Each structure stands twice: as structure tokens, then as C-alpha cells.
Amino acid sequence: VKQYSTDVLIVGAGPVGLSAVFSLGQIGLRSIVVDALDAIGGQCTALYPEKPIYDIPARMQIAGAALIEELAQQAAPYNPVYLLSRRAIDLTEQNGSFSVAMSDGSVVTCGCIVIAAGVGAFGPNRPPLANIEQFEGRSVHYFVRSAEQFRNKRIVIAGGGDSAADWAVILAEVATSVTLVHRRRAFRAAEATQKKLEELELAGKLIIAAPQSMQSLESENGLLSAVVVKSDDGAQTRISCDALLCFFGLAKDLSALMKWGIGASRNGIPVDYATMQTSRRGIFAIGDVVSYAGKLKLILTGFSEGAVAAHAARAHLFPDRQFHFEYSTTRGRPGIEKVA
Amino acid sequence: VKQYSTDVLIVGAGPVGLSAVFSLGQIGLRSIVVDALDAIGGQCTALYPEKPIYDIPARMQIAGAALIEELAQQAAPYNPVYLLSRRAIDLTEQNGSFSVAMSDGSVVTCGCIVIAAGVGAFGPNRPPLANIEQFEGRSVHYFVRSAEQFRNKRIVIAGGGDSAADWAVILAEVATSVTLVHRRRAFRAAEATQKKLEELELAGKLIIAAPQSMQSLESENGLLSAVVVKSDDGAQTRISCDALLCFFGLAKDLSALMKWGIGASRNGIPVDYATMQTSRRGIFAIGDVVSYAGKLKLILTGFSEGAVAAHAARAHLFPDRQFHFEYSTTRGRPGIEKVA
Numbered sequence: 001v002k003q004y005s006t007d008v009l010i011v012g013a014g015p016v017g018l019s020a021v022f023s024l025g026q027i028g029l030r031s032i033v034v035d036a037l038d039a040i041g042g043q044c045t046a047l048y049p050e051k052p053i054y055d056i057p058a059r060m061q062i063a064g065a066a067l068i069e070e071l072a073q074q075a076a077p078y079n080p081v082y083l084l085s086r087r088a089i090d091l092t093e094q095n096g097s098f099s100v101a102m103s104d105g106s107v108v109t110c111g112c113i114v115i116a117a118g119v120g121a122f123g124p125n126r127p128p129l130a131n132i133e134q135f136e137g138r139s140v141h142y143f144v145r146s147a148e149q150f151r152n153k154r155i156v157i158a159g160g161g162d163s164a165a166d167w168a169v170i171l172a173e174v175a176t177s178v179t180l181v182h183r184r185r186a187f188r189a190a191e192a193t194q195k196k197l198e199e200l201e202l203a204g205k206l207i208i209a210a211p212q213s214m215q216s217l218e219s220e221n222g223l224l225s226a227v228v229v230k231s232d233d234g235a236q237t238r239i240s241c242d243a244l245l246c247f248f249g250l251a252k253d254l255s256a257l258m259k260w261g262i263g264a265s266r267n268g269i270p271v272d273y274a275t276m277q278t279s280r281r282g283i284f285a286i287g288d289v290v291s292y293a294g295k296l297k298l299i300l301t302g303f304s305e306g307a308v309a310a311h312a313a314r315a316h317l318f319p320d321r322q323f324h325f326e327y328s329t330t331r332g333r334p335g336i337e338k339v340a
Numbered sequence: 341v342k343q344y345s346t347d348v349l350i351v352g353a354g355p356v357g358l359s360a361v362f363s364l365g366q367i368g369l370r371s372i373v374v375d376a377l378d379a380i381g382g383q384c385t386a387l388y389p390e391k392p393i394y395d396i397p398a399r400m401q402i403a404g405a406a407l408i409e410e411l412a413q414q415a416a417p418y419n420p421v422y423l424l425s426r427r428a429i430d431l432t433e434q435n436g437s438f439s440v441a442m443s444d445g446s447v448v449t450c451g452c453i454v455i456a457a458g459v460g461a462f463g464p465n466r467p468p469l470a471n472i473e474q475f476e477g478r479s480v481h482y483f484v485r486s487a488e489q490f491r492n493k494r495i496v497i498a499g500g501g502d503s504a505a506d507w508a509v510i511l512a513e514v515a516t517s518v519t520l521v522h523r524r525r526a527f528r529a530a531e532a533t534q535k536k537l538e539e540l541e542l543a544g545k546l547i548i549a550a551p552q553s554m555q556s557l558e559s560e561n562g563l564l565s566a567v568v569v570k571s572d573d574g575a576q577t578r579i580s581c582d583a584l585l586c587f588f589g590l591a592k593d594l595s596a597l598m599k600w601g602i603g604a605s606r607n608g609i610p611v612d613y614a615t616m617q618t619s620r621r622g623i624f625a626i627g628d629v630v631s632y633a634g635k636l637k638l639i640l641t642g643f644s645e646g647a648v649a650a651h652a653a654r655a656h657l658f659p660d661r662q663f664h665f666e667y668s669t670t671r672g673r674p675g676i677e678k679v680a
Contacts, residue, residue, distance in 0.1 A: 019397050019398075022395070022397075023395075026394075026395065048669060051669050052669070052673075053668055053669055054366075054668035054669075054673065054674050055362070055363075055366060055668040056397070056398060057359050057362075057396070057397075057411065057414070057640070057643040058359075058396055058399065058402065058407055058410035058411050058414065059398065059410065059414070060410070060413055060414055061673075062398065064669075067398055070398035070399065070400070071397065071398050073400055074397070074398065074399070074400055162669070190669075273613050273614075273633075273634065274613075274632075274633035274634030275634055292614075293613075293614035294613065294614030294615055294648055294652070296644075296647055296648060296651060296665075297665070298644075298647055300397070300640075300643050300644055300647060301644045301647060301648075303397040303640050303643075303644065304636075304638075304640055304641045304643065304644030304645075305644075307636055307638055307640060307641060308634055308636060308641075311636060312634070325636075325637070328393055328394035328395040329388060329391050329392070329393055329394075329404075329502070329530075333392075333394065333401075334394050
């Protein structure tokens with residue numbers, strides 16, 4: 001069993017979890033971050049890497065992936081350990097210290113826990129197609145790391161939201177062909193993206209197969225060769241392709257946390273706004289997963305909650321010490337000890 | 341009497357006040373911002389324009405002035421009106437609407453007020469030197485807008501904190517001479533800046549006159565010609581110069597707000613954390629000026645409080661309407677109406 005030890009375990013590597021690494025590091029606390037996805041960034045990476053966010057303070061606009069990159073850089077001087085592709089499952093407490101067992105069997109021992117689990121996303125929703133598992137990671141994808149991997153490929157994109165629409169627009173420029181499969185011709189996407197889809201369709205750079213739904217996958221020599229789709233009237237069409245990208249959102253699950261004795265429910269985790277502490281001492285929660293009077297589900301609110309939780313975590317870990325509040329401008333560059 | 345009318349009057353044009361313009365604009369509210377200083381940015385502009393801030397989320401580091409520029413750009417699509425060089429003084433309320441009279445006689449009528457007054461700074465501290473007023477704005481300065489205005493000038497800088505030290509380092513490269521006057525040889529400045537001061541002194545690019553205190557100013561033809569300083573043993577020295585920069589901090593004053601019936605005291609303004617509303621309905625407060633359990637005096641906390649106050653202000657202004665929470669990624673580019 002792989003064992004880890006740290007001051008604070010952060011559950012969730014989304015933007016709010018990453019900012020908590022920084023807030024904790026600034027006041028001298030080390031952290032380990034666990035996430036079910038195989039990359040940091042949560043929904044920003046998985047659902048809208050290219051989509052501009054307009055309400056990060058002092059950023060006119062920043063795409064989800066770029067935001068994550070900046071936050072990770074800012075956290076880096078504090079040497080966080082990222083434990084990806086695994087979920088925090090079992091919690092035990094002994095002598096004021098917590099042990100959390102992960103879905104892969106590894107165990108993290110820590111003095112505090114900060115839960116930044118967002119909506120509790122733990123993986124992509126998989127469409128109900130026979131044998132789809134056998135193509136995953138090779139020709140069936142739920143995330144796109146870079147557009148380049150699809151250059152000169154024939155692509156089918158399935159889904160009707162932001163991610164499907166955004167990636168269709170981006171990949172239309174690099175792929176040999178892009179077919180966008182959706183139940184309706186309308187997409188839940190930004191106005192500009194919808195318009196761009198129509199332009200690309202008119203220019204022959206994109207096929208919108210709608211209303212259509214996926215029926216089955218075909219393969220040759222173990223590789224995906226085609227996606228079979230069906231229209232409302234039952235007519236089937238075979239779309240030859242090299243890769244299928246499915247964007248049906250993230251599966252949501254907070255069930256493991258509901259067993260932690262912290263009051264977690266489908267509505268989130270209640271916290272004391274002054275400390276972000278849950279009903280269980282030493283366990284804090286921040287970001288979209290929490291509930292308190294006046295809670296706004298904004299990334300910038302999660303940043304602030306992370307700072308509050310960090311200070312409260314330090315007070316929990318060192319109950320007998322007095323701390324002097326210091327501004328970052330006084331303390332100097334992160335990660336470098338201040339010389340008195 | 342100049343009259344203005346708006347949804348929300350923001351008192352204070354520091355980083356938190358500027359971010360409130362954006363948060364209010366995003367949910368359809370117009371704002372006017374009043375500030376005692378002659379430029380937006382509060383302490384970021386006045387005290388540490390060049391100093392890096394490390395704890396703005398998703399910014400490895402950003403100087404005070406650059407932060408203000410970004411926040412102002414982000415607010416600009418909502419067309420805020422900035423009323424500078426004047427203070428909010430008298431408050432009256434009639435039929436659920438507020439009127440605030442400014443120190444220059446102008447009056448703003450509004451439905452809500454958001455106070456982002458920071459420490460209540462209203463101007464630079466002036467050293468007790470005879471006739472200093474007559475040189476102000478020409479050869480005696482309390483802020484530096486750009487280093488260029490001092491190129492090839494002989495400069496005296498007075499003060500012992502960040503601003504004095506930072507500007508001494510910067511101006512040593514452009515001015516003919518820089519003399520830094522302080523009561524002690526030690527400066528309340530970042531380690532790196534202290535070290536740089538010593539290097540510049542060794543290289544002959546800077547004179548540190550310490551321990552010394554300013555005694556008087558001399559002039560020729562109405563222009564500043566020298567600063568006379570005195571050491572602890574009473575010995576006087578005459579330093580010829582073209583300009584004197586004084587950095588003795590900002591004078592702090594919340595006295596006008598203390599008459600507004602909002603519970604303001606020297607310790608700040610108590611608010612309900614869920615709405616940022618003060619004890620008086622329709623008047624909100626955010627940023628360093630507020631107090632509530634768990635309050636952290638961080639800029640990022642003020643950003644979050646601004647979003648909370650904005651939503652509460654809207655609920656106050658439109659008590660009968662229901663609002664749907666919308667993410668910036670869905671709403672699209674700020675300032676442009678969303679097409680349904």
C-alpha cells in the first residue's frame with residue numbers, strides 16, 4: 001500500500017482546489033491533492049478548456065485550460081503532490097490525525113482535509129454503446145488534451161453542449177473531416193460558437209448530423225472504423241471515422257463523502273462561513289460543493305473560501321500558536337523563505 | 341450643483357471597488373465610483389504601484405498599478421463614472437433612494453451604496469515643513485505617476501517604507517541624483533529592495549542620508565532648490581534638489597462614514613456576511629473596511645465580497661423579481677447583450 005503524509009489533503013484538483021494549495025502554502029502548510037480525473041483542472045480542463053471565462057478578477061477573459069495552468073504555476077513553489085485518477089473513499093481518524101484511503105488502495109495521512117470537490121464529478125458520462133470500453137483511450141475519447149492529436153483524422157463528435165460545439169469548431173481546422181452528432185440542430189453553446197458551426201457547415205468543413213443518435217460502433221482489426229447513427233424515422237447511417245469524441249458531461253457522485261460524517265448531502269456540504277469548517281472538526285470544504293447563507297457558486301468565491309479555510313486549517317493544526325497576518329507584498333516571492 | 345444618478349454608488353476606487361463595478365455590471369447594474377484620491381486604484385496606485393503582489397489568484401505576480409489597469413479594463417464595458425478628488429460626505433435617504441453629497445458640492449442619487457473605502461484613506465500624509473503647500477504638484481510630490489518625469493533631475497526622497505525604497509531604486513536609474521532621507525538606516529521594505537538600495541549606494545548611484553530628518557525647504561524664484569536635513573546631533577545639511585518626493589503613508593479618515601448610521605467605527609463597518617449589508621438597508625460594505633467573523637483582509641476576499649454585495653444589491657433594488665444565476669461562460673462577453 002502506497003502511503004503519503006502531509007499537513008492538508010485537498011479533495012479535488014479543480015481551480016478552487018489548486019488555489020487552496022497556494023493559500024495553504026503561503027502560510028506554511030504542505031498539501032496533497034487527490035482527483036478522480038486523470039488531469040488537474042476539474043471541469044475547466046474536462047468540459048471547457050477553450051471556453052473563455054470572463055469573471056476571474058483582473059482577467060478580461062481567460063480560457064479554462066489557461067486558468068488552470070496559471071493556478072498550477074502559482075501553486076508550484078509549494079510542491080504539491082497530485083494523486084490523480086483515484087477517488088478519496090474511506091476516512092478514519094486517530095489521535096487528531098486523519099487517514100484517507102483512495103480507490104487505488106493508496107492512503108494519505110494528514111492533519112486537516114479541505115474538500116473542493118465541486119459537483120463531485122468523478123468521470124465522464126459514457127454513452128450506452130456496446131463494447132465502447134475497448135476503444136477508450138485509443139480511438140474513443142472523453143477529453144481532448146490537444147487538437148494536434150487529431151490532425152488528418154476523420155472525427156465524429158457526439159454531444160450537444162459547449163464542449164462538443166467548441167471542439168467541433170477547433171478540430172474542423174485540423175481534422176480531415178468532422179461530423180457532429182446530436183439529437184437536435186440547436187446546441188447549448190455560446191452564440192458566437194453556434195454561428196461559427198453554421199459557417200463551417202456552409203463552407204463544407206463540418207457535417208452536422210442532427211437530429212441523430214448513436215446506435216453502435218464498428219471496428220476493423222480492433223480499431224474503431226465507423227459510428228452508426230439513427231435518425232428519428234429509424235433510418236441508419238454509417239459514418240466512417242478514425243476517432244469518436246463523446247461529450248456528455250461528467251458523472252456526479254458525492255456518495256463517498258456522504259459517509260464521512262460531515263453533513264454532506266446531494267445539496268452539498270454545510271459549512272461555517274467564518275472558517276469553512278464542516279460539522280466535523282479539521283475537515284473543511286470550499287467551492288461549489290459547499291452551502292451557507294449567501295453562497296455564490298463562482299470561482300472567485302471559491303478562491304476566497306480557500307484562503308479562509310487555509311487560515312482556519314492552520315489554527316486547527318497549531319491551536320497554541322499566535323499568527324501574525326502578513327501581506328504577500330511584505331512577505332515577498334512565494335516559496336522563498338523570508339529573511340528577517 | 342452637479343447632479344448624478346445611478347443604480348449603485350461605490351465609495352472607493354481601490355481594487356475592490358473596481359471589481360464591484362464589474363460584478364454589478366454583470367448583473368445589469370450601473371455604478372458611479374467616488375474616491376478622494378486623484379486617480380483610481382487606492383493604495384495600489386498611491387503606495388505600491390511597482391510592488392509585486394503575489395496572491396491574486398491565477399497571477400504569479402502582478403504590480404499594484406498593473407492590477408488596477410486590468411481591473412479597470414474589465415470594468416470598462418459597464419461604463420462606470422469615476423468621480424475623483426472628492427469625498428463622500430453627507431447621506432440623506434428619501435423614498436427608498438439615497439443622495440450623497442460630495443466634498444466638491446456634487447450630489448449622487450442612487451438606489452444602493454457599496455462602501456469599499458479600504459482603510460478610509462483620503463490623502464497623503466504631509467510632513468510638517470513650512471510652506472510645503474506652495475511646491476505641491478510642481479516640485480513636491482506624494483505619488484509618482486511615471487519615473488520619466490524625474491529624468492535628469494536631482495531628487496530627494498523622504499520616508500522609510502516600501503514606497504520610498506521602491507521609488508529610490510527605480511529613480512536611481514533615471515535621475516541625475518537620488519538622496520534617500522530617513523530617520524534610520526533600515527527600511528520597511530522587501531529584502532530584495534533593501535539589498536538593491538545597498539548595492540546602488542555602493543555603486544554611487546544613490547545617497548542614503550540616515551539617520552536624518554527634514555527641517556526646511558529652500559527655494560529660488562519660487563521653485564524648490566534644496567531640502568535641509570538634520571542629524572541626531574543637530575548638524576544640518578543642505579541637499580540641493582529639483583524635486584522632493586514624500587512617502588509618509590496615507591491619512592486615514594472614516595469620520596464622514598461614521599455619521600451615516602451604519603455602525604462604522606475606527607474598527608471598520610460590521611456587515612452581514614451573507615449579503616455584505618451594513619446595519620442600514622441598501623448600504624453595503626466590502627473589502628478591508630468591513631468586519632465580520634473570519635474576515636481576512638486580502639484583495640481576493642474583497643473581490644468575493646463584491647460579488648456577494650452585487651447580488652444582494654440587485655435583490656434590494658428589485659425585491660419582486662426572481663433572478664436566474666448565470667455563469668460568465670454562458671452569458672458571454674461582458675457588456676454585450678446576450679442573444680437568446
